[in-house]
Amino acid sequence: xxxxxxxxxxxxxxxxxxxxxxxxxxxxSLLDASIVPQAxxxxxxxxxxxxxAASPSPAALDAWLHIxxxxxxxxxxxxxxxxxxxxxxxxxIVAEELDVPVxxxxxxxxxxxxxxxxxxxxxxxxISNGARPLRNAAASARALLLQAASRQLGVxxxxxxxxxxxxxxxxRAHAQVSYGALTGGDxxxxxxxxxxxxxxxxxxxxxxxxxxxxxxxVGQPVPRVDxxxxxxxxxxxxxxxxxxxxxxxxxxxxxxxGAHVVGIDETAAKxxxxxxxxxxxxxxxxVVADTEWAAIRAARALTVTWSAxxxxxxGHDQLYAHMRTAxxxxxxxxxxxxxxxxxxxxxxxxxxxxxxxxxxxxATMGPGCAVADVQPDGITTVWSGVQKPHALQRGLAGLLGVxxxxxxxxxxxxxxxxxxxxxxxxxxxxxxxxxxxxxxxxVQWMRDDMTAWGTxxxxxxxxxxxxxDASGHVTAVRFESRAFSGGEVLYQPSDADNFLAAxxxxxxxxxxxxxxxxxGSQTPAYAFTNVQATAHVIAxxxxxxxxxxxxxxxxxxxxxxSFAVESFIDELAVAxxxxxxxxxxxxLTEPRAKAVLTAAAEKAxxxxxxMHRPAAGAEVATGRGVALGTRNGTYVGTIADxxxxxxxxxxxxxxxxxxxxxxxxxxxxxxxRTIEANLVQSMSRALFEEVQFDRSRVTSVDWNTYPVAxxxxxxxxxxxxxxxxxxxxxxxxxxxSSRPTxxxxxxxxxxxxxxxxxxxxxxxxxxKAALEQA
Amino acid sequence: xxxxxxxxxxxxxxVEAEPDTPLLYVLRDTLTLDNPRFGCGLGQCGACxxxxxxxxxxxxxxxxxxxxxxEVVTLDGLGTPEHPHPVQQxxxxxxxxxxxxxxxxxxxxxxxxxxxxxxxxxxxxxxxxQGLVCRCGSHVGIxxxxxxxxxxxxxxxxAHIVVPPGQPAGPAEEDAQTAPEC
Numbered sequence: 001x002x003x004x005x006x007x008x009x010x011x012x013x014x015x016x017x018x019x020x021x022x023x024x025x026x027x028x029s030l031l032d033a034s035i036v037p038q039a040x041x042x043x044x045x046x047x048x049x050x051x052x053a054a055s056p057s058p059a060a061l062d063a064w065l066h067i068x069x070x071x072x073x074x075x076x077x078x079x080x081x082x083x084x085x086x087x088x089x090x091x092x093i094v095a096e097e098l099d100v101p102v103x104x105x106x107x108x109x110x111x112x113x114x115x116x117x118x119x120x121x122x123x124x125x126x127i128s129n130g131a132r133p134l135r136n137a138a139a140s141a142r143a144l145l146l147q148a149a150s151r152q153l154g155v156x157x158x159x160x161x162x163x164x165x166x167x168x169x170x171x172r173a174h175a176q177v178s179y180g181a182l183t184g185g186d187x188x189x190x191x192x193x194x195x196x197x198x199x200x201x202x203x204x205x206x207x208x209x210x211x212x213x214x215x216x217x218v219g220q221p222v223p224r225v226d227x228x229x230x231x232x233x234x235x236x237x238x239x240x241x242x243x244x245x246x247x248x249x250x251x252x253x254x255x256x257x258g259a260h261v262v263g264i265d266e267t268a269a270k271x272x273x274x275x276x277x278x279x280x281x282x283x284x285x286x287v288v289a290d291t292e293w294a295a296i297r298a299a300r301a302l303t304v305t306w307s308a309x310x311x312x313x314x315g316h317d318q319l320y321a322h323m324r325t326a327x328x329x330x331x332x333x334x335x336x337x338x339x340x341x342x343x344x345x346x347x348x349x350x351x352x353x354x355x356x357x358x359x360x361x362x363a364t365m366g367p368g369c370a371v372a373d374v375q376p377d378g379i380t381t382v383w384s385g386v387q388k389p390h391a392l393q394r395g396l397a398g399l400l401g402v403x404x405x406x407x408x409x410x411x412x413x414x415x416x417x418x419x420x421x422x423x424x425x426x427x428x429x430x431x432x433x434x435x436x437x438x439x440x441x442x443v444q445w446m447r448d449d450m451t452a453w454g455t456x457x458x459x460x461x462x463x464x465x466x467x468x469d470a471s472g473h474v475t476a477v478r479f480e481s482r483a484f485s486g487g488e489v490l491y492q493p494s495d496a497d498n499f500l501a502a503x504x505x506x507x508x509x510x511x512x513x514x515x516x517x518x519x520g521s522q523t524p525a526y527a528f529t530n531v532q533a534t535a536h537v538i539a540x541x542x543x544x545x546x547x548x549x550x551x552x553x554x555x556x557x558x559x560x561x562s563f564a565v566e567s568f569i570d571e572l573a574v575a576x577x578x579x580x581x582x583x584x585x586x587x588l589t590e591p592r593a594k595a596v597l598t599a600a601a602e603k604a605x606x607x608x609x610x611m612h613r614p615a616a617g618a619e620v621a622t623g624r625g626v627a628l629g630t631r632n633g634t635y636v637g638t639i640a641d642x643x644x645x646x647x648x649x650x651x652x653x654x655x656x657x658x659x660x661x662x663x664x665x666x667x668x669x670x671x672x673r674t675i676e677a678n679l680v681q682s683m684s685r686a687l688f689e690e691v692q693f694d695r696s697r698v699t700s701v702d703w704n705t706y707p708v709a710x711x712x713x714x715x716x717x718x719x720x721x722x723x724x725x726x727x728x729x730x731x732x733x734x735x736x737s738s739r740p741t742x743x744x745x746x747x748x749x750x751x752x753x754x755x756x757x758x759x760x761x762x763x764x765x766x767x768k769a770a771l772e773q774a
Numbered sequence: 775x776x777x778x779x780x781x782x783x784x785x786x787x788x789v790e791a792e793p794d795t796p797l798l799y800v801l802r803d804t805l806t807l808d809n810p811r812f813g814c815g816l817g818q819c820g821a822c823x824x825x826x827x828x829x830x831x832x833x834x835x836x837x838x839x840x841x842x843x844x845e846v847v848t849l850d851g852l853g854t855p856e857h858p859h860p861v862q863q864x865x866x867x868x869x870x871x872x873x874x875x876x877x878x879x880x881x882x883x884x885x886x887x888x889x890x891x892x893x894x895x896x897x898x899x900x901x902x903x904q905g906l907v908c909r910c911g912s913h914v915g916i917x918x919x920x921x922x923x924x925x926x927x928x929x930x931x932x933a934h935i936v937v938p939p940g941q942p943a944g945p946a947e948e949d950a951q952t953a954p955e956c
Contacts, residue, residue, distance in 0.1 A: 083873030083910055223869060230874035231865045231881060232858060233809040233850030240808040248803075273775075293799040296815075365813055365821060365875040365909040415875035416910045447814040669869055673915050677872050680911030703818040703907055711903040714913040716896065 110411025124732025256309025385414020623752025783851025820879025
């Protein structure tokens, strides 16, 4: 495939546009509300119609990047921006290899017809893994360009240097040629060696990437390319996509789990101007109308008679009792090291504790939105903000019953998604409605579609026991988790049965997998002599369409497992009369894990303590706690200062100190903001967030019934210490600093008032109850 | 249906709408002024915020009829790319957001706050913003931006970059030199 140069006003995509706008602050008048469909009316859509909607082969260099005559580098990537600045970081990485200004690197992201399948975004891997093929492709492009420049300028390639996309002969002021002149807008031809697939997809060409010691752009605090257009109101999200002939849809959810459609009465809906029709497919019910407001009113006006709901839920106050006693659907011993039973039997002292973490909602800021244009005889296009557009392409093709190359997913940025919320489900809703009415349909989820019916992070229960000898040394730890599966709804929406709409139409979910909450992968690697870890998966309450379907929520099960283990380690330190940081250091072997604890302690002014100090008397008690998080080679040490109101039970975090080591830092400014946001969001999960439900419905439906942290709750002081390792490859940062927060807070609460709160979130009621029991 | 005259970002518009239609849908779907975004439809989060005669209001629960005879300002009407409003400039310099979906609420609420209280305390900033949600948790950057817009110290505490012993100290120095003071 040969990519021709893109004139700035026809072939330009939305993302390239906003990128230009961010860098140059010109040309906004070109951008109108239908920029996305306009862009696709050009070469890309026509090309897709001719050749099918298959993704470009990663073996072709020009599938990854193309340099136009002006020297702009157009990069195509299956990675997408979800709000943490990955687009900027990738631009820095490509600009570094090519020696072009960061502002000259423009992206097409997540369009399945125009970008290689890199598995989308997930697992904090977009930089650690996802940048590798881009780095290698850029290095190869540079090598090809230097070859061409060498021929043109008549000097060996090693006599050349590049600055800002201009190749110069070293020491000769006027012998130079630009990248744009070298390519003439033509594709760079090279067949790359491809390895891996999805997240691990990589390519290798003739070029070798720079040694990190030569970096000039990577490591710099480059302002995020998307933020200026966003703040200036010149940015288009998925919610702003319009296509010609588009209708608006809304979906009506069952009255409760297991309720079936008995009858539909459209009388009142038909009285609404602009109403088109209702769509019913099994228990999937939607309405379509000419305008958004008409669709909302029609959804309210449509009278759906439902059969009586089933009552499969235990009610949320019985959740943990159910989890304790339910027969697991799967169990796995994840670690067996030494003889734990013998060590426990011989213990001078045993410590046992149970920790519980609830279902939580992604509660995305935008509830989810998609546009689908089903073309029975052509290529169906779906616009969506999911993290994994190529997987969505496969899943929606399956749902529609067409080959994958008849389905195109065009990613457009949505609100922050934090895993697999309902964005994929909104896309499936739009697909079914468009299929039914034969027109493009936009579905905007309402707040309760997301908070009540979106997938949930699963509830997790961890039971821990430890043996200490007479000197306070830990001789054994036993860990047993019981959790709903974070893979019940597969994080990749790659199968037709993945979607809520599929469940509502009666399709059984067969693509879900069991995920085990395991010692070690979600918790630090403490080197105890004897360790036994077992994980159980609890069956979902209801197999069909359920508002408690569990899937990946930011750092899947990490905050829950860390809350248990890092609280328990604190309990062991107290039992051993040891300082919580010194105690951890004693059992850690990884230098980087130790280093983040030490760095956080130093920054916070940690004072070693060997017993908790019960500050009796005052209504508000203060305390300080620490926790460690390790995740796929990223290390986080978090210290929380809290104030606990003994009368009300309210916990307020007054200061966070977070030491963070994710290897080489690509962009310290964007990284710092992402870590701060992780700390605040994970604090919100630790203190406030808990999905409530009765016997057949989730009753957390909006921001009042599913409260999250607000302005008054934000710690006045949040300090981030970045431990940079330019010698190490960049690791992940999207999730790791979400991990230790809950335990750091709970440990600080113990330090303040001397009671352990072992159930999250640490609401005033729970803290008060724990104080009263103490 | 009735005709409603609106004045938005300095321009006059006449739209056909039921008087109780929320302003949000008239702005977005009739006039394609897309910056106010749907977040909850319940007035609980602020993603749909616009200024009505200088006050930050929730357009998802404001009937279009109430906006008639008042001056409506949306995010893109605040400043231009060439001349950003100082509040927008401060948010850009502070690199305040993650996804930014919520930012109409924060930027316009900050604008409204600073118009009546040019030098708010941290407490007053938080009180003014209590009705807003940022699900990503970008509050630290947001508060820094508002303090910056008010001409105060941008951030209570700066971040620190520590390079372990024996490592080249590139990014730390660069950060100190070129990062905005946030």
